[in-house]
Amino acid sequence: MAGEEEFPLDVSPMYEGERVRKEDMFVELGGPTQPGFELVIYEPDAEKVKDGHVELIGPDLTEMEEGKAYPYAMIYKVWGPEIDKDLEPVIERRNHEFQPYIQGYMHLNQRDEIWVRISKSAMKKGLKSLKQIGRKTIELFKSELPFIQKMEALYITDKEEVEKRLEEARKVYRARDERARGLHEEDVEEFYQCTLCQSFAPTNVCIVTPDRPALCGAMSWFDCRASARVDPEGPNAPVPKGECIDPIAGEYTGVNEAAVRLSGGEYNRIKLHSFFDCPHTSCGCFEVAGFYIPEVDGIGWIHRGSKVRETPIGLPFSTIAGSVGGGRQVYGFLGIGIPYFYSPKFIQADGGWRRVVWMASDLKERVADAIPDEMKDKIATEKEAKTIDELKEFLKKVDHPVVKGVVRPVDGKKITEGWAEEEAPPEAAAAEAAAPEAAAAPTAAAPAQQPAAPQVAMPQFPLLPTAPAAQPQIQIPTTPAGAPVKVILKDANVTIGKIILKRKEEK
Numbered sequence: 001m002a003g004e005e006e007f008p009l010d011v012s013p014m015y016e017g018e019r020v021r022k023e024d025m026f027v028e029l030g031g032p033t034q035p036g037f038e039l040v041i042y043e044p045d046a047e048k049v050k051d052g053h054v055e056l057i058g059p060d061l062t063e064m065e066e067g068k069a070y071p072y073a074m075i076y077k078v079w080g081p082e083i084d085k086d087l088e089p090v091i092e093r094r095n096h097e098f099q100p101y102i103q104g105y106m107h108l109n110q111r112d113e114i115w116v117r118i119s120k121s122a123m124k125k126g127l128k129s130l131k132q133i134g135r136k137t138i139e140l141f142k143s144e145l146p147f148i149q150k151m152e153a154l155y156i157t158d159k160e161e162v163e164k165r166l167e168e169a170r171k172v173y174r175a176r177d178e179r180a181r182g183l184h185e186e187d188v189e190e191f192y193q194c195t196l197c198q199s200f201a202p203t204n205v206c207i208v209t210p211d212r213p214a215l216c217g218a219m220s221w222f223d224c225r226a227s228a229r230v231d232p233e234g235p236n237a238p239v240p241k242g243e244c245i246d247p248i249a250g251e252y253t254g255v256n257e258a259a260v261r262l263s264g265g266e267y268n269r270i271k272l273h274s275f276f277d278c279p280h281t282s283c284g285c286f287e288v289a290g291f292y293i294p295e296v297d298g299i300g301w302i303h304r305g306s307k308v309r310e311t312p313i314g315l316p317f318s319t320i321a322g323s324v325g326g327g328r329q330v331y332g333f334l335g336i337g338i339p340y341f342y343s344p345k346f347i348q349a350d351g352g353w354r355r356v357v358w359m360a361s362d363l364k365e366r367v368a369d370a371i372p373d374e375m376k377d378k379i380a381t382e383k384e385a386k387t388i389d390e391l392k393e394f395l396k397k398v399d400h401p402v403v404k405g406v407v408r409p410v411d412g413k414k415i416t417e418g419w420a421e422e423e424a425p426p427e428a429a430a431a432e433a434a435a436p437e438a439a440a441a442p443t444a445a446a447p448a449q450q451p452a453a454p455q456v457a458m459p460q461f462p463l464l465p466t467a468p469a470a471q472p473q474i475q476i477p478t479t480p481a482g483a484p485v486k487v488i489l490k491d492a493n494v495t496i497g498k499i500i501l502k503r504k505e506e507k
């Protein structure tokens, strides 16, 4: 016991973002193969919180087998005169910030999707018990968030116990999400930023509004407001809304200004409810990844932890996630949180639910009550469509809106987008009616066509290939003669063989 108090590992923000790779891993806790969650509970009675106490139910590190994965729950009880229930999710989310300060301890994701790895070198340095991790975590919480005056932890690695308590935790998460649904962007003057994930995605711009909960699913507008109140210098500063430029796409001057500031100038426009045009950036924590399917001009969704292995575009969640993340605006992919499915503004710039053509079945079941009744039977899952051809057949059979085209407002006009079969323009149709032989006769400019095949009406935005691009491309812009050219190389390794410095001769 006395040996445990001497914490054997370095603890510093410089380890944030450190990854523990499979070959360096001693054990994995939670993650893709085992249940896991984290939960913070506010205890109003100070006497009921044993400050600094950590209890463990289940096998400890020294009883675990190297290379294996185990269930993992981290439940914290907190008390402080400034704390109330509103702060529970805020404190809970900071577990993702503070635990990675511990060298050799990787913490990813949130709520019931946590994924922890402990490195072999951490064990070699003398880490013996998860209780040591718990005590150090409490210490970090209390030093970084002084409004927490008492805190205790219960860590669980026993599978049955984790699964039992996971159900209770999910009830808490649901209650938090439901609370945030009555408020809308029009009702508030400010939104909130979140910079927690900038340590590993430096250009990420997380903006949380009443209608767009965080993409990690862990922070609602209420949570960010509570966080800003107790920790004004922390990650959740308010973002004044400014003027509303486009109420459908969700573009605000205040958000655009925040985008420039938070991304270091990388982005200057964010449309909160657009999938295709200046979409919200995605760091690595999104609960759900959306992907555009150009063949049907629709959108598919799959979530982290889905049992479904492949999507109609032939990629599993992990590959899609690699395309979405990194704090970038990625055209054709989008990371969102589960609560955003319940927003009345859910990708409304692109047709909302009428643009959704495919969902992993376990995701569709999970958010069934968010799907409008008229769309419930029109969205395919892997059970109906594993390939693009099967998806096309299904969509035609159920008369999905994309088959005829989704009508959406753009700049005050209504435009139709979707997988509409191209109709002949009215003039051509009239000419054909007047002189059918002439209209059908091939000319040099318009050679004879095969019987008309359905055409995919392509939207007016840059399309990504359905598989991630293999290599970044450098495009050298052309300018008027003599104008300076600025070339930005992103994610590039530059090798310089020789540098020659010459003194500039004075004339």
Ligand code: SF4
Pocket (backbone or CB within 6 Å): 093, 194, 195, 196, 197, 198, 206, 214, 215, 216, 217, 218, 219, 283, 285, 286
């Ligand atoms: S995903 Fe966004 S909102 Fe969630 S913790 Fe990271 S930065 Fe904050």
